[in-house]
Amino acid sequence: MSSIVDKVNKTVYKDYPFYKGVKPKVSENSKGEMLLVYEKSEKTEDGLTLPMLLRVKADAEGNIRSVSGSR
Numbered sequence: 802m803s804s805i806v807d808k809v810n811k812t813v814y815k816d817y818p819f820y821k822g823v824k825p826k827v828s829e830n831s832k833g834e835m836l837l838v839y840e841k842s843e844k845t846e847d848g849l850t851l852p853m854l855l856r857v858k859a860d861a862e863g864n865i866r867s868v869s870g871s872r
Contacts, residue, residue, distance in 0.1 A: 808863035809837055813855070817870075819843075820855055833861030 806827055814821045817839075825837035839855040855870045 805835065805859070805861070805863040806837065809835070809857060809859045809865060812865060813837075813839065813857060813868075816868075817855060819853075825857070834866075835859045835861075 806825070810825070813825075820839045820841065823839045823841050825839045828836045828838075830836075835858070837857045837859065839857070840852070842850050842852045845851050853870070855868065857868050858866045860866055
């Protein structure tokens with residue numbers, strides 16, 4: 802499973818560089834599909850904290866099926 806997470810991380814860090822270095826929370830279902838959730842927060846110009854979330858669904862081989870984000 803670790804190599805699959807590493808494969809997904811490599812793609813996410815390339816496509817979404819502001820999440821680079823963020824370790825995802827990983828959950829797996831019975832079919833071997835995984836959900837990786839990347840969370841971080843950024844400071845805005847006016848000093849407020851902006852939480853950011855990226856959800857990545859991947860199959861058992863580490864191929865990304867869908868990505869959704871919020872901020």
